Amino acid sequence: DGMNREQLRTTGKAIKSELKRLIADSDKQYDDIHDIIVAFRQLMPYTRMLISRDGYLIPMDDQYFRINPNNLGFKYGGEITCVGMITNIIGADTDPNDPKNIFATLQFTVNEVLRTILPTDAQNLCVIHPIAVFYRV
Structure with missing residues (x-):
């Protein structure tokens, strides 16, 4: 005032x-x-994925499904069975000092970050590219 x-x-x-x-x-x-x-x-190169506690990561790309993958969680529930091919292992056993791999240290660091962030109890996380995914209610 x-x-x-x-x-x-x-x-x-x-x-x-x-x-x-x-x-x-x-x-x-x-x-x-x-x-x-x-x-x-x-x-993480995948925009959408399924992750199991027992060590499987399944990329959910649009090209593999007859329906929109955005709706999978809402349309289906219960047990999931995936048939596919393991293309990568995000593992605890990666050697950061591997003389045959010039990116060994980088690969080890990325693997450790992913294993820490992703919700799984497994030491090695297998990346499976699906051929078929079956839902059982």
Whole structure:
């Protein structure tokens, strides 16, 4: 109440400056989360997948299904049987110092990150590209 115009301007500028700083800090937090999601998406080449606790990862690509894979979880439930081919093993037994593999350290690091993030109890996660997926209710 007892401030003159110059004091009001100075106080208004300080409040606006603090508000901008708080908004920038809040935005940075979301930017950090975005960066983490982008990094995870680059590690995992599949946009949609099934993961079992016993060590199987099944990419759910559109080309393998007669119906839209977005609806699989809603249309079907129960036991799933997959017939397919194992194309990769994301394993705990990868040797980071393998002299025959120049990317051994990188492969080991990526495998460890994926094994930590993905919800499975198995030491080795087998990537199975499906030929057929059967649902039993």
